[in-house]
């Protein structure tokens with residue numbers, strides 16, 4: 535799915551640009567302009583950034599979980615902060631996807647748009663207005679690679695993020711067009727369209743000033759436009775804060791009560807999100823909140839994603855589906871841009887391991903391309 539497409543996206547191969555000072559977390563600018571936007575997480579507060587995961591360590595994975603799960607959820611889970619626990623008679627996403635598992639999602643969008651000439655510093659969302667053919671071509675490349683779900687080019691489509699580029703006034707148009715573009719490609723190939731929501735770029739109180747209602751309103755206006763453009767499901771991704779996830783879920787539920795909701799978080803800080811959420815916490819909390827699928831995206835590469843996936847599998851309750859969309863490794867600075875170090879074959883082998891432990895939806899995030907998705911498809915065939 536998309537993750538962020540570039541800026542939606544995903545990765546940027548360009549030199550990282552420092553945005554204007556947008557203070558958010560102490561010592562960090564992850565939520566700042568380019569960091570969040572491009573799914574980077576490099577500038578962590580020192581005390582967090584210093585903690586590194588030992589990539590070489592063998593991890594103990596518990597045994598695979600069979601794919602057919604108990605029909606009823608018995609989650610108890612952790613306290614659900616804002617969302618009322620709600621009975622969901624069936625998993626709406628499972629009903630939409632049918633029985634084949636894992637389902638193949640798409641990969642990064644940003645790099646593809648930059649390769650098509652998106653100017654450095656311009657948001658990928660701008661091209662939903664100004665260069666829809668390039669956005670369409672990126673979706674078509676993923677469709678041809680075998681993705682079953684296309685993710686709209688709207689990762690940075692909330693008002694605060696569009697405002698950074700003077701596009702806030704065109705929010706409805708940006709998001710509606712994005713959904714229509716993805717819809718047109720999906721219809722040619724018989725695929726689904728995920729309407730993509732990324733972090734707002736603002737922090738909830740008390741770290742920031744945004745209230746839960748503010749956050750819900752920001753997500754709601756984006757979802758409304760995406761629904762007008764014809765999405766099949768709502769994908770909220772790269773989140774760090776469960777409170778922000780709850781706001782997005784509430785918005786999706788209010789605006790589009792019939793659409794499946796998928797929420798993925800980025801566990802890029804010692805296998806927790808920047809806000810300290812562990813994979814098992816996310817699965818418990820979001821499952822109890824009634825999402826159809828929960829998972830991890832972005833992060834620090836396939837190896838760490840497999841640790842996260844194993845923890846999510848252990849924490850799964852009921853019929854919630856699990857999602858993993860790893861970056862194509864870690865970005866390495868090469869000359870004046872970033873390159874990601876996982877090859878298509880690397881991501882394909884990774885996807886096979888995810889499938890073996892019972893992950894239901896597999897795709898890529900930053901640095902992944904149609905070539906990666908095609909390799910995953912071949913491996914999972």
Ligand SMILES: [Zn+2]
Nearest residue numbers: 573832899900
């Ligand atoms: Zn990413």
